[in-house]
Amino acid sequence: MRSAISEQQSGSEENSLSEVFGPDEELIQILTPFGERVSQPLFDSWIDDVDSAALLALYEDMVVVRRIDTEATALQRQGELGLWAPLLGQEAAQIGSARALRSDDFVFTSYRENAVAYCRGVQLVDLVKVWRGVANSGWNPFEVNMATPAVIIGAQSLHATGYAMGCQKDGVDSVAVAYFGDGATSQGDVNEAMIFAASFHAPVIFFCQNNQWAISEPVGLQAVRPISDRSPGFGIPSLRVDGNDVLAVTATMRIALDRARTGGGPTFIEAVTYRMGPHTTSDDPTKYEDVDLHAQWAAKDPILRLERHLEATGVLDDAARASVKEKSDEVARGFRAACHTLDDPEPLAVFDHVYSAPHSGVDRQKRQYAAYLSYIEGGTR
Amino acid sequence: MSETLTLSKAIGTGLRRALADDDKVVLMGEDIGRLGGVFRVTEGLQRDFGPDRVMDTPLAEAGIMGTAIGLAFRGYRPVVEIQFDGFIYPAFDQIVAQLAKLHYRTRGNVRMPITVRVPYGGGIGSVEHHSESPEAYFAHTAGLRVVTCSNPQDAHTMIRQAIASDDPVMFFEPKRRYWAKGEVDETIDDSTLPMGSARVAAEGTDVTLVAYGPLVKTALDAAAAAADDGLSVEVVDLRSLSPIDFDTVEASVRKTGRLVITHEAAQFGGLGAEIAASITDRCFYHLEAAPARVTGFDTPYPAAKLEEHFLPDLDRILDAVDRVLGRENSLTGGLV
Structure with a gap:
């Protein structure tokens, strides 16, 4: 396992600038875009147990979260959601990493990690609350061991590191994971998180989905070297994995988790993927995205390649395909129905939970606004 | 103990x-x-x-x-x-x-x-x-x-x-x-004085002087100096800045009718403005004069050899006490 990491480290040192966005063979890849499984001796043993049934389950997860994404985008277009941040194209990176976790691990994410939330067991009705505008967050973090998304880019990387330091103090082998994107790696918080994680040898995994874009800014503006080159300078080994290959992502995540659980400290994973959709439903990639680049990445689609593999190995037959489609349609229906159950909050809810105990200033404003509402609603003017 | x-x-x-x-x-x-x-x-x-x-x-x-x-x-x-x-x-x-x-x-x-x-x-x-x-x-x-x-x-x-x-x-x-x-x-706890409460640090009847942190001592010194001049200044130590215990400040102002607020922070958009506005709102008809603020200036914090000018001190506070009492003060000579 250590040799896998050190080889990757030394490999990345040899990268020249021109190879920053180099071909796939620089990445840890187990499943090619054509669905062929290639042998990776350093990684294969980490996914020995991923049999046909497990692969089919991963496939179903990816199809389902893509279906949620499609449904959410439709709901936004229909005026039911104010906004949605699609994960289209990043299904393997999120499903592969999140399915490798234990329930007692704790996840801190940004706002695009809807597939991670799905894997953690977040209810569909809770997934949609923020985007419908009825709440600032959807779920109780302690019920699924996943913090609600941080919108400020990179802020959650420090929370994950602090949480990991707490696990260390408690003497448990739970791991904290920080999910963030390529844009976040420019933020001070992410760099400070790596410093704290290294200095305290914290059991945290920095899982960077390099989806090539921070809204309209290409990754080259954030990093002139592969992003995975950065963390070794902090004393944190890194792995650069094909983020559209669910098997490779699973293997690397398991390696990182094992390191963290056994006192090996933090690991940085760069999952190289592509944001196939807009930044959010408010974005317009036609203003900045090269169509050829988009087409190149479409050919490396994470679901398509697993589908090819499962077809070639006879796992994905008509019955299995129908079953997956039925499941994804059912989830989409559930998602839409959940969305419609969400009523607008009561006006005075604006004052709820500012503090955990009475605060004379906020309490007074609440009383005054309640009086105002009853005054104007009472028609006594 | x-x-x-x-x-x-x-x-x-x-x-x-x-x-x-x-x-x-x-x-x-x-x-x-x-x-x-x-x-x-x-x-x-x-x-x-x-x-x-x-x-x-x-x-x-x-x-x-x-x-x-x-x-x-x-x-x-x-x-x-x-x-x-x-x-x-x-x-x-x-x-x-x-x-x-x-x-x-x-x-x-x-x-x-x-x-x-x-x-x-x-x-x-x-x-x-x-x-x-x-x-x-x-x-x-x-x-x-x-x-x-x-x-x-x-x-x-x-x-x-x-x-x-x-x-x-x-x-x-x-x-x-x-x-x-x-x-x-060490035995004093929440039951004696909750964290969010202000405290009357010195009782008085003529002017309410609101201070907190480092300037409470300065305010108490000013009140003692004013007493030598026959003036009774009540000093309120805010202690909590969010929330502010306006009930305590209001009760004092209802008694004295005059309010001076002092803090080291700059004046513009500072807590003095919030206190002046809130107390005016709560007991306007009990005020005999506009509230006065004695604060750091709306400048960056200056070099050490200038800080005695920046920081509110006993004399600047007493000048504001004179102002709210309608007595001769630095602004009455027509110099400003």
Whole structure:
């Protein structure tokens, strides 16, 4: 396992600038875009147990979260959601990493990690609350061991590191994971998180989905070297994995988790993927995205390649395909129905939970606004 | 039961009690371990509680604040030391966008029982960034409680109250009063005086003088000087800046009819403005004169040899007392 990491480290040192966005063979890849499984001796043993049934389950997860994404985008277009941040194209990176976790691990994410939330067991009705505008967050973090998304880019990387330091103090082998994107790696918080994680040898995994874009800014503006080159300078080994290959992502995540659980400290994973959709439903990639680049990445689609593999190995037959489609349609229906159950909050809810105990200033404003509402609603003017 | 302590030692004994009483309390900051902090507030605590409980951190304020938040997620009760007031800004985002909002964001599911200790204010002849009073930024931010102590007893009691609070507390320590001595009774607790309450530090009938932190002593000195002049000045020590105990201030103003507010922070958009507006709103017809503010100027904190001009002092406060009483003062001579 250590040799896998050190080889990757030394490999990345040899990268020249021109190879920053180099071909796939620089990445840890187990499943090619054509669905062929290639042998990776350093990684294969980490996914020995991923049999046909497990692969089919991963496939179903990816199809389902893509279906949620499609449904959410439709709901936004229909005026039911104010906004949605699609994960289209990043299904393997999120499903592969999140399915490798234990329930007692704790996840801190940004706002695009809807597939991670799905894997953690977040209810569909809770997934949609923020985007419908009825709440600032959807779920109780302690019920699924996943913090609600941080919108400020990179802020959650420090929370994950602090949480990991707490696990260390408690003497448990739970791991904290920080999910963030390529844009976040420019933020001070992410760099400070790596410093704290290294200095305290914290059991945290920095899982960077390099989806090539921070809204309209290409990754080259954030990093002139592969992003995975950065963390070794902090004393944190890194792995650069094909983020559209669910098997490779699973293997690397398991390696990182094992390191963290056994006192090996933090690991940085760069999952190289592509944001196939807009930044959010408010974005317009036609203003900045090269169509050829988009087409190149479409050919490396994470679901398509697993589908090819499962077809070639006879796992994905008509019955299995129908079953997956039925499941994804059912989830989409559930998602839409959940969305419609969400009523607008009561006006005075604006004052709820500012503090955990009475605060004379906020309490007074609440009383005054309640009086105002009853005054104007009472028609006594 | 009580002993004489400096204000810094009173905080230190409060931290020691909190560490001893609750395993989940951890101290984090720059130089707080072996050195005991640049003001020695945490002296001896790492030796007695170990580096796991009293943690020297990398030199990164956002990192300290953000990892403290993560520790609070894990059930810890971190007490963070920001070395100097002017060093807090790198942590501003984590404080304002995360610490202050997590309880609200998660509809009460995530509590942030974090205390942020900030030595603040001027008067020690220091260089830039070491004498600032940034409390208004934080009092303006919903979700934070903001307090400041003016004497050793409050320093001890309030740091323990702050650590016990399930809400994040910004704890501003008047650094030029660290060496002031006073009696400290460790048994005084919330039942005696809740953390959010103001305290009438000196009773009077002619003018209400509102102060907090380092200027409470200055205000008391001003009240004593005014007494020599036959004036009765009531000094209110605010103690809590969010929330502000307006009931106590209002009761005093209803009695005196005159209000002077003093703080070291700049005037524009400061707490003095909030107090003047709120008290005017609450008891306009009891005011005999417009409230007056005696504050730092709307300038950056100046070089040490100029700070005596920047900082409110006894004479500037008495000048404002004269103003609200309609007596001759610096503005009546037509010079302005």
